[in-house]
Amino acid sequence: MRATLLYGAGDVRVEDVPDATISAPSDALVRVTRSCICGSDLWPYKSKDPDAPGQRMGHEFIGVVEDIGSEVTTVRKGDVVVAPFVFSDGTCAYCHEGLHTSCVNGGFWGVGDVDGGQGEAVRVPQADGTLVVLPVPVDDALMPSLLTLSDVMGTGHHAAVRAGVREGSTVAVVGDGAVGLCGVIAAKRLGADRIIILGRHQVRTDLAREFGATDVVAERGKAAVARVKELTGGEGAHAVIEAVGLGESLETALRIARPGGAVGRVGVPQTGDIPGAQLTFLKNVTVSGGIAPARAYIDELLPDVLEGRIEPGRVFDRTIGIEEVPDGYRAMDQREAIKVMIAP
Amino acid sequence: MRATLLYGAGDVRVEDVPDATISAPSDALVRVTRSCICGSDLWPYKSKDPDAPGQRMGHEFIGVVEDIGSEVTTVRKGDVVVAPFVFSDGTCAYCHEGLHTSCVNGGFWGVGDVDGGQGEAVRVPQADGTLVVLPVPVDDALMPSLLTLSDVMGTGHHAAVRAGVREGSTVAVVGDGAVGLCGVIAAKRLGADRIIILGRHQVRTDLAREFGATDVVAERGKAAVARVKELTGGEGAHAVIEAVGLGESLETALRIARPGGAVGRVGVPQTGDIPGAQLTFLKNVTVSGGIAPARAYIDELLPDVLEGRIEPGRVFDRTIGIEEVPDGYRAMDQREAIKVMIAP
Numbered sequence: 001m002r003a004t005l006l007y008g009a010g011d012v013r014v015e016d017v018p019d020a021t022i023s024a025p026s027d028a029l030v031r032v033t034r035s036c037i038c039g040s041d042l043w044p045y046k047s048k049d050p051d052a053p054g055q056r057m058g059h060e061f062i063g064v065v066e067d068i069g070s071e072v073t074t075v076r077k078g079d080v081v082v083a084p085f086v087f088s089d090g091t092c093a094y095c096h097e098g099l100h101t102s103c104v105n106g107g108f109w110g111v112g113d114v115d116g117g118q119g120e121a122v123r124v125p126q127a128d129g130t131l132v133v134l135p136v137p138v139d140d141a142l143m144p145s146l147l148t149l150s151d152v153m154g155t156g157h158h159a160a161v162r163a164g165v166r167e168g169s170t171v172a173v174v175g176d177g178a179v180g181l182c183g184v185i186a187a188k189r190l191g192a193d194r195i196i197i198l199g200r201h202q203v204r205t206d207l208a209r210e211f212g213a214t215d216v217v218a219e220r221g222k223a224a225v226a227r228v229k230e231l232t233g234g235e236g237a238h239a240v241i242e243a244v245g246l247g248e249s250l251e252t253a254l255r256i257a258r259p260g261g262a263v264g265r266v267g268v269p270q271t272g273d274i275p276g277a278q279l280t281f282l283k284n285v286t287v288s289g290g291i292a293p294a295r296a297y298i299d300e301l302l303p304d305v306l307e308g309r310i311e312p313g314r315v316f317d318r319t320i321g322i323e324e325v326p327d328g329y330r331a332m333d334q335r336e337a338i339k340v341m342i343a344p
Numbered sequence: 345m346r347a348t349l350l351y352g353a354g355d356v357r358v359e360d361v362p363d364a365t366i367s368a369p370s371d372a373l374v375r376v377t378r379s380c381i382c383g384s385d386l387w388p389y390k391s392k393d394p395d396a397p398g399q400r401m402g403h404e405f406i407g408v409v410e411d412i413g414s415e416v417t418t419v420r421k422g423d424v425v426v427a428p429f430v431f432s433d434g435t436c437a438y439c440h441e442g443l444h445t446s447c448v449n450g451g452f453w454g455v456g457d458v459d460g461g462q463g464e465a466v467r468v469p470q471a472d473g474t475l476v477v478l479p480v481p482v483d484d485a486l487m488p489s490l491l492t493l494s495d496v497m498g499t500g501h502h503a504a505v506r507a508g509v510r511e512g513s514t515v516a517v518v519g520d521g522a523v524g525l526c527g528v529i530a531a532k533r534l535g536a537d538r539i540i541i542l543g544r545h546q547v548r549t550d551l552a553r554e555f556g557a558t559d560v561v562a563e564r565g566k567a568a569v570a571r572v573k574e575l576t577g578g579e580g581a582h583a584v585i586e587a588v589g590l591g592e593s594l595e596t597a598l599r600i601a602r603p604g605g606a607v608g609r610v611g612v613p614q615t616g617d618i619p620g621a622q623l624t625f626l627k628n629v630t631v632s633g634g635i636a637p638a639r640a641y642i643d644e645l646l647p648d649v650l651e652g653r654i655e656p657g658r659v660f661d662r663t664i665g666i667e668e669v670p671d672g673y674r675a676m677d678q679r680e681a682i683k684v685m686i687a688p
Contacts, residue, residue: 094603099628102603162630250621259438259446262632269625273617277594281613281634284443286506288606290628 003119008050028127030063056110058118060150084294090129098296144313154294156182163239163264167191175243188212247271347463352394372471374407400454402462404494428638434473442640488657498638500526507583507608511535519587520548532556591615
């Protein structure tokens with residue numbers, strides 16, 4: 001089958017790999033019908049050591065169940081399913097607490113002998129705990145929005161939850177990529193009164209406004225902090241969503257948080273330390289967030305997608321076939337596209 | 345009147361200063377009957393630039409109201425009162441939210457023209473918002489425990505609250521100083537099942553056990569992390585109280601937190617950055633806490649002190665007179681004393 005591998009910075013290829021097959025009784029075999037490229041894929045795309053082995057890519061997908069192992073009970077052949085970006089057993093203490101990303105039997109797509117999502121098929125470990133059946137046909141018009149439940153919408157939601165967004169909150173979102181845009185959707189959905197997005201790409205900030213952003217701050221660094229303070233009567237935002245991961249963006253997020261507020265960080269950190277140990281101490285600003293347990297949120301978000309109350313699929317502004325994946329990476333890296341969907 | 349000033353590292357003196365007097369209609373004049381030395385006083389005691397002006401010291405005190413400004417309504421002459429370590433107006437939005445340390449009219453003792461607590465008397469700004477009347481005589485046997493409501497007990501409680509301690513929690517406390525010990529009391533009071541204290545001074549860890557600690561870890565750094573993991577089935581503690589403030593202790597705190605758990609940090613940070621941006625991200629560990637709004641907690645903790653359910657005053661193991669304050673600093677710095685009380 002065809003699948004995506006990353007060999008080095010800028011060097012992504014679609015190649016023949018061994019066909020995905022069931023290998024454990026808890027596996028399912030899923031034929032991928034939709035997948036996509038993640039902003040977090042761009043970090044290794046920029047930096048991967050070319051001497052390390054090629055790495056299977058992709059961790060967001062929807063597909064049709066083609067086969068199941070003997071122990072699988074919650075999905076059947078022919079089911080249309082969505083997979084979160086971490087697989088999990090659904091039964092351990094962490095899964096019961098909604099922290100599926102810390103599942104004791106969980107893991108990441110594309111690691112070891114586990115397939116990546118940017119390919120024709122995937123062996124899904126822990127199928128019962130991982131997959132969620134979608135009550136729609138495989139070519140449903142909602143596919144883009146349903147696909148975001150794999151990661152980007154759940155990640156934006158996680159940031160909003162961990163930042164403590166509630167009815168009436170003033171929220172700031174640092175970053176206008178697909179996660180930041182989904183953070184806007186999540187903040188609006190949780191009742192935020194005011195949503196300030198920090199970004200400078202008008203196509204994206206225009207979409208943010210359609211999703212519910214009330215203010216756009218194009219400045220960066222100190223100027224951005226000053227502008228957010230000005231917009232909030234000198235106080236800052238109750239809840240800040242950090243959707244980039246760089247040290248500078250995290251520092252901006254901490255500086256624009258109101259005393260007693262919180263930062264929900266979901267940008268994969270490209271920094272070793274969290275800045276502002278003293279600043280956050282004096283302001284009692286909580287730093288929360290992390291890798292989003294997308295599986296935990298699918299049940300809650302799915303009805304809103306199915307009934308059209310949220311449209312996170314609008315973050316996809318380009319659709320390509322599997323052979324065009326290298327160009328999809330290039331387009332996202334060069335900010336030609338917000339987020340690229342892969343359809344067979 | 346006599347008051348304490350810090351001139352440089354190790355150079356603390358008791359000197360004559362101008363008598364405290366009412367200067368604003370919202371002031372009260374309090375004759376100090378009990379004050380103390382704080383672990384956080386030891387940071388400037390170790391490091392103060394001798395070329396900077398002498399600094400008035402002390403931010404924890406109980407006393408008798410000697411005079412009030414014309415606008416003061418909640419305290420009267422003769423009242424026995426406790427002051428939290430930050431003064432606040434009690435009326436702004438932050439005070440209403442329980443974040444008195446961010447009060448728009450608040451401030452710190454010993455800064456500018458505000459007296460420090462380690463002296464004979466204090467002009468208390470924002471007296472209505474700041475002072476709490478104690479329903480006991482000035483020489484009540486509970487004075488040591490009541491004095492801890494100024495700071496150290498409220499600070500331990502803040503750490504426990506921000507670390508998310510609840511019924512059944514496994515809690516780890518990093519640091520066996522007075523704040524760490526009060527953190528143990530707070531964790532026990534909030535229902536923790538298991539309380540692991542990290543410390544190596546047996547007098548202190550013995551007291552921690554009396555306060556409710558179930559385990560003592562004397563190791564430091566990686567060995568301490570390994571030991572806490574071993575004690576918690578490999579998982580770590582749900583809630584971690586960081587009561588030191590050094591980069592190393594904060595890193596230990598983050599490493600011993602269970603995935604999905606939280607660190608409540610109340611040790612005044614001696615580090616610019618919070619370590620472990622990636623570690624906390626992968627584990628979804630929340631970093632919370634900060635300077636404790638002690639005023640917010642007095643109403644909740646006072647009944648437990650008055651009725652003897654908690655005895656935080658046991659952290660005081662030495663009582664001195666005002667002229668002995670320099671030796672009190674020395675004793676705490678050399679760990680001869682856990683916490684030193686000053687009585688007239």
